[in-house]
Amino acid sequence: MNTPLRRVGMAMMVMILLLLGNATWVQVINADEWRKNAYNRRVLLDEYARKRGLITVADGTVIADVKETTDRLRYLRTYNSGQAYAPVTGYLSVTYGTSGMERAENDLLNGSDDRLLTRRISALITGRDPVGGNVQLTLNSKVQQTAYDQLTAKGFTGSVVAIKPDTGEILAMASTPSYDPNLLASHDVNEQAAAWKQLTAKDSGDPLVNRATQALYPAGSTLKVLVAAAALADGKNKDTQYTAKGSITLPGSQTPLPNFNGTPCGPGETVSMETALAKSCNTAFGEMAGQLGANKLRRQAEKFGFNDPDLTVPLVVETSTLGPIPDDAALYQTGIGQRDVQITPLENAVIAATIANNGKRMQPYLVSKILGPDLKSIDDTEPDQVETAMSTANANALRDMMIQSEVNTGGEGRLQNVQVASKTGTAEHGSDVTKFNPHAWYIAFAPAQKPEIAIAVIVEDGGDRGLGATGGKVAAPIGRAVMNAYLAGR
């Protein structure tokens, strides 16, 4: 009987080997597939079991807090003034993952970032729970709240970005419609699901999109400052003459390029660059772009931060572009910020800030400090000049032209005793300009001689003015209020 017994022994070893082989497959080779399966909550729960770090604004006000709970997830994320800050903080949801700063700084907030290594080890030794690091933002609570209130007061869909020109600190980043991230952070799965369904519904207006960084718009007339900068760099000055016609025909086609309402730019045949910018004359800037050519325009755009797909603040920023510009007609249209020009509100604010900072472009950023769980600073963000986009002289010349532009701009809420440099835009979009209300733009900085804040405002689809909307009427009052909030609170 020993032969069959030995064979049974072999069979037993084969069975154990099969189990070992299968365990190798499940636990080692194919482990990632099971580990990362959407149903596998273990990794997420481990993160939740740690006390997540806080997100604060510049003055220390906590906008993303944690509360200890009695349920399985141990810590509940809570957001203060959630609606105003949601585009920046994003949300943290067991079911729907993360977005915004919660995603961009997730490793740091949940404590797994390498910069927290020594603290993790000491927590291990002392037996305390490892805790996430804290993120302090550059946001100014007053400016942010003003931006959000201004946009929501009339129910606008749009965005405001404010930047401190000499450092690149982002002082405000608002986007509407917004949402309450507390609903998605809820530990009640049903409440989460209901909120998610509502926020992602077709008619919800995409509240989960941070328009400041993720939405691309036609730049409209605000792009004229970029064209002017390119012309100045090309040796032109504020007195260089361009056509004053009410309408020109695009080269190589029958399509007209008219001024706003077809009005001529001046009494004479030609008009200076300064006047053309102040009155936002399409014909003059079409001609200016045509004279410069696509390459010079593009080079200037890149100096201002266009075509940078890797830009993070650390929120991921969509890439602003001038488009392909295939022919002269397209070049003329690009010169007035139409055709294929696509720009984020953040990039438009960067253009304003760069002009304000004597042509030096600073890297925009949202995180001013990384703090350890003990609130000691681990990492301070240093302002970083990435490019000299314009010479100081040209920047000052452009600033003076923008001061004239502000003088010519209507709208309410002009700042008292503070000189503002600005440019408005009324960007057409959609297939039929008589049906789609234009987007209203306003970029500005103040005080013009010693700028402390640069802003970009966009209000989608004409705001409350419909087809008659212009940047000056709809967007400028918001921008002025935001700048005022900062300058008054200094």
Added chain:
Amino acid sequence: MGSPVPAGEGSPGASAATNTSPGLKAPTRRGTELVMLSFAAGLVTLALILVELNQERSLSLRILYLGLAYLGLFACAHLAVRRWAPYADPAILPCVALLNGLGLVVIHRIDLALEGTVFPDGSTWDPVAFKQVIWTGIGLLMFAATLKFLPDHRMLARFGYTFGLVGLVALLLPGVLPGFIAPTINGAKIWLRIGPLSLQPGEFAKILLMVFFAAFLVSKRDLFTVAGRRFLGMDLPRARDLGPLFAAWGVTVAVMVLQKDLGSSLLFFGIVLVLLYIATERAAWVVLGLGLFAGGAVIAWKLFNHVQQRVANWQDPIARYDMIGGGYQISQSLFGLATGGIGGAGLGAGRPEMIPEANTDFITAVIGEELGFVGFAALLLVYMVFALRGLRGAISVRDSFGKLLGGGLAFAVCFQVFIVVGGVTKLIPMTGITAPFLSYGGSSLLANYILVALLLRISAAARAPQRVAKPKPQQPAIADQHTVMVERPK
């Protein structure tokens, strides 16, 4: 404590052993056993300390006392072996001690995880680790009693038919009894409830039936080896000799239908097949048996919903994740194993509360998650060492009944591990069966301790020096004897 005792010292068996060659007395290896038992107790204590640390409970000397008490418990078992089976295999009991101890630690760890859980019916989790400790004590008592009252395993053969009848009744009883005494728990009707006590008679029936089959096959062995027709190069058994195989098959199907216990029916049928194979040395039996089983399995799959569910859950657990009776459990098991990865989450740091039935059928998944692939592989190897040592006893024992019973018992443990671990790791469909010595459950533990006692008894018989049945009459030296003429018989 722990130093090897000189071979044969203080063991009554040794002195009663052969006196023909006193210089070649076989070592009992009891000292080795004690050293390995201490090692196992040390590992178990370490495991308990890790659990308490990772669960952030205060460490006290109590743990050390628990570890010493555990060692004491097995030292008693060791003394029983020393007293009643001194030549037993020294590796088997330490393997059991390690498995049982790890099982206790993990059951305690799952108690901690489920502490305070309120179930949908309003009841709360009732800790079971202490009950399992009591069961371990009773199991060891049964173990010692078996060794004491069964000095020779061949005694069992005499009661073969009685055992067979009792075993059959015990196996089928829960299936035919009404629900108030034999309730359906988790879909399987394998329990008897007598007062506060729950019993799983099938666990004991497994051993009783093995004794019966071994005795039956040994007595009728010659019949089965009579060749029937030759077919495809195999000697087929005669039709009338197929009776026992068909009977076993019938019982298997009955268990599957009446009790919905796939695991037990698979285990039972596998054991019968292997016993038949060892007894007859004919592969034809195995082929025939597998054919029968395959046919039965296909029919069962076609007829029974619960079989179809198990197979579908095995094919794609994720697709059936949310269904009732779907892939949730097996998915959680795989998530746990994969998240544990190579090194594991650490004892006490995994999430066993997410796996239903974590302390019984899925206890190996918890071990795989917390100890990782390394610990999981070690666990499987301990099982393999246990089964192979048992098989070794069967190979070296001299009587056919001992060979058959020993081979069957060793295979039974290994096959049971294959069924349950294969199910947990998605190698084969999940069938629901306990992991020997690890899973929570009194019946399983008691039955398996009896099984260990039998294996030790058989290995002791194999390793003990051959006793001389009748003392040979003293013969004078050969030189002194007369020369006798021997005639060739005509």
